[in-house]
Amino acid sequence: MSDRPEPTAPAAHTPSAVEVRGLVKRRGAFHLGPLDLRVPVGFVTGFVGANGAGKTTTIKAMLGMVRPDAGTVRVPDRDRIGVVLDAPFLVPDWRVTEAARALRPLYSRWDERQFAALTDRFGLRPHQKVKDLSRGESTKLMVALALAHDPDLLILDEPTAGLDPAARLDLIDLLREFMLDERHSVVFSTHITTDLETFADQVVVIHDGVIHFTGARDDLVESYAMARGGPDDLTPASERLTHGLRRTPTGFEALIATTDTAAFGPGVVMETPTIDDVVARLGRGPTRHSTALADPQHRSAAA
Numbered sequence: 253m254s255d256r257p258e259p260t261a262p263a264a265h266t267p268s269a270v271e272v273r274g275l276v277k278r279r280g281a282f283h284l285g286p287l288d289l290r291v292p293v294g295f296v297t298g299f300v301g302a303n304g305a306g307k308t309t310t311i312k313a314m315l316g317m318v319r320p321d322a323g324t325v326r327v328p329d330r331d332r333i334g335v336v337l338d339a340p341f342l343v344p345d346w347r348v349t350e351a352a353r354a355l356r357p358l359y360s361r362w363d364e365r366q367f368a369a370l371t372d373r374f375g376l377r378p379h380q381k382v383k384d385l386s387r388g389e390s391t392k393l394m395v396a397l398a399l400a401h402d403p404d405l406l407i408l409d410e411p412t413a414g415l416d417p418a419a420r421l422d423l424i425d426l427l428r429e430f431m432l433d434e435r436h437s438v439v440f441s442t443h444i445t446t447d448l449e450t451f452a453d454q455v456v457v458i459h460d461g462v463i464h465f466t467g468a469r470d471d472l473v474e475s476y477a478m479a480r481g482g483p484d485d486l487t488p489a490s491e492r493l494t495h496g497l498r499r500t501p502t503g504f505e506a507l508i509a510t511t512d513t514a515a516f517g518p519g520v521v522m523e524t525p526t527i528d529d530v531v532a533r534l535g536r537g538p539t540r541h542s543t544a545l546a547d548p549q550h551r552s553a554a555a
């Protein structure tokens with residue numbers, strides 16, 4: 253495995269690989285944005301958020317696959333972007349070599365030897381058909397195709413989903429090798445928060461189409477606290493500050509912003525959350541939903 257130095261936070265003058273300003277996209281009842289986001293060159297940015305939060309929509313907007321209703325997205329030339337999407341766009345009857353032959357003319361820096369080395373490293377056979385690849389194998393093929401044209405920016409939508417633990421570590425190692433060149437940048441989405449812990453420099457938490465947090469991985473867990481208290485420790489005012497409130501037989505537990513801890517009494521225990529705690533609690537929605545469901549009066553009123 254290659255050693256990549258611990259990242260420092262991007263300086264304000266670090267150039268941007270991706271710049272998103274005021275991005276808005278409506279898809280049926282779902283409303284994304286307005287989103288503002290900067291992906292600094294030389295850093296790895298990880299998107300995390302519940303199912304349906306808007307991660308793929310944001311990534312597709314970056315790739316020009318989704319037309320924004322408002323706002324702007326600035327990315328490098330298509331030739332310089334490597335893409336790994338969760339829904340492969342390859343023709344099912346293509347063999348591994350045919351997939352490479354089809355993509356090669358689209359990229360000025362295509363390197364056939366690099367493609368062969370990557371497929372060999374992943375254990376993919378040249379004559380395997382796309383439709384016969386397992387989910388993990390087709391992700392590996394997408395990664396080989398993406399890296400074979402020497403991109404500056406890699407955009408990957410849930411690249412580790414469907415990979416076994418060894419393949420996941422292999423992929424992370426490969427991406428670390430990619431990041432040894434400080435002109436390179438990576439954007440990826442994931443539900444596997446250990447991927448963020450081991451690989452992301454900057455974390456973006458998206459919930460319900462809105463960015464709740466952008467910053468260094470360590471700052472994320474410092475921006476929130478897991479609060480646990482007795483039944484009398486929660487007032488209507490402090491309840492409004494909670495995310496993902498869960499009432500327990502002995503009281504309550506909820507996520508709160510660190511800046512809101514003063515609103516809770518000394519009986520409430522505050523602990524540092526995990527990234528999973530933050531994502532899961534934000535994903536459960538605002539407190540008023542959980543109270544409404546817990547309260548039969550609200551339920552019958554809604555029925």
Ligand SMILES: Nc1ncnc2c1ncn2[C@@H]1O[C@H](COP(=O)(O)OP(=O)(O)OP(=O)(O)O)[C@@H](O)[C@H]1O
Pocket residue numbers: 279280282301302303304305306307308309310
């Ligand atoms: N083509 C479409 N037409 C209508 N709604 C869509 C379309 N594509 C996505 N959506 C909706 O947009 C919302 C956001 O979807 P998106 O795929 O961006 O979420 P996600 O965060 O990537 O979720 P997941 O983690 O489940 O992949 C969802 O409610 C989804 O149903």
